[in-house]
Amino acid sequence: MIPLAFGLRENRTPTTNTATRTLTQNTKDALQEAFHTQGFWLLPIGFFVCGFNVAFIGLHLPSLSNSLT
Numbered sequence: 001m002i003p004l005a006f007g008l009r010e011n012r013t014p015t016t017n018t019a020t021r022t023l024t025q026n027t028k029d030a031l032q033e034a035f036h037t038q039g040f041w042l043l044p045i046g047f048f049v050c051g052f053n054v055a056f057i058g059l060h061l062p063s064l065s066n067s068l069t
Helices: 002-008 027-035 038-068
Strands: none
Touching: none
């Protein structure tokens, strides 16, 4: 995965024009932005629902199949 990650790097060539300069974002600002984004919350909710269903099936389906035989 590490060699493939090099292809995902951003082109960070410094620009001399101050109008096109991008703002830097620290970790605190990034987390605040993420917590206020709907997509950030939908992803962990989806993982929770999926994991809950898989755990439920893995726990109860074997005992159900043993009781039917």
